[in-house]
């Protein structure tokens with residue numbers, strides 16, 4: 001029996017399997033990146049990086065509930081040089097694509113980091129994060145459409161590596177259309193939908209206290225809380241963007257059916273965040289097998305057989 005193929009293409013980059021980690025989940029240190037490389041994930045994506053090392057926000061800064069997670073990490077990372085240098089080490093021992101997420105704290109910082117990362121051939125693509133909700137005093141670029149154009153004008157003209165963007169969730173049809181009109185003017189290879197739903201609040205009724213310390217408890221939501229919003233964003237951008245810009249689905253994937261739903265809505269590949277935090281690297285193999293069983297039952301042999309084919313009633 002031949003198992004259904006989970007192979008995926010992002011631009012010209014081939015993934016043996018369409019599942020990999022969301023940026024932020026267990027991908028900050030060399031050990032964590034190595035663990036993803038050694039797992040059944042289809043690619044390795046780094047923690048969003050800044051120019052310099054950052055300690056991040058005070059703890060507790062990540063909290064899980066039955067329905068998902070809340071985080072306000074504050075961009076703890078090793079600084080972009082570490083993730084650039086790590087590419088050599090990665091390529092020496094792994095065939096998996098290696099992606100670096102970039103989240104500079106200003107326009108100038110993003111331009112500077114991407115200029116410098118551009119020369120590192122071991123980086124298969126850059127995911128520019130336009131949607132970090134957790135740095136006090138810094139609004140998300142993804143909600144400021146003029147700023148999105150300004151940064152894409154700059155980085156698209158300098159990057160020699162394939163480039164994609166990670167978007168925040170949008171909640172209004174006009175915003176999907178306006179953002180898609182902006183994005184389609186650039187040579188982007190992919191758009192990742194969605195980052196966490198920003199500035200939620202999880203509290204404990206018993207202790208009458210917030211669950212995390214930074215920002216008086218406000219943080220980005222992931223997991224089950226966000227899946228319908230993620231599917232809506234994946235499907236809207238799939239419909240509105242040209243075929244050469246692939247959609248990467250992210251948000252609430254914890255089993256094979258969730259991955260199937262993202263692909264049905266138009267995702268070419270999917271990232272796992274909250275569930276990877278919960279379960280560790282075994283989630284990639286488990287979810288892949290569950291997705292294959294579901295595809296087998298439906299008679300699908302490859303992702304293209306159902307990608308984007310959501311039906312309306």
Ligand code: DHB
Nearest residue numbers: 072073074075131132134
């Ligand atoms: C962090 C959170 C995000 O959602 C993101 O996109 C980047 C960074 C953080 O708090 O570290």
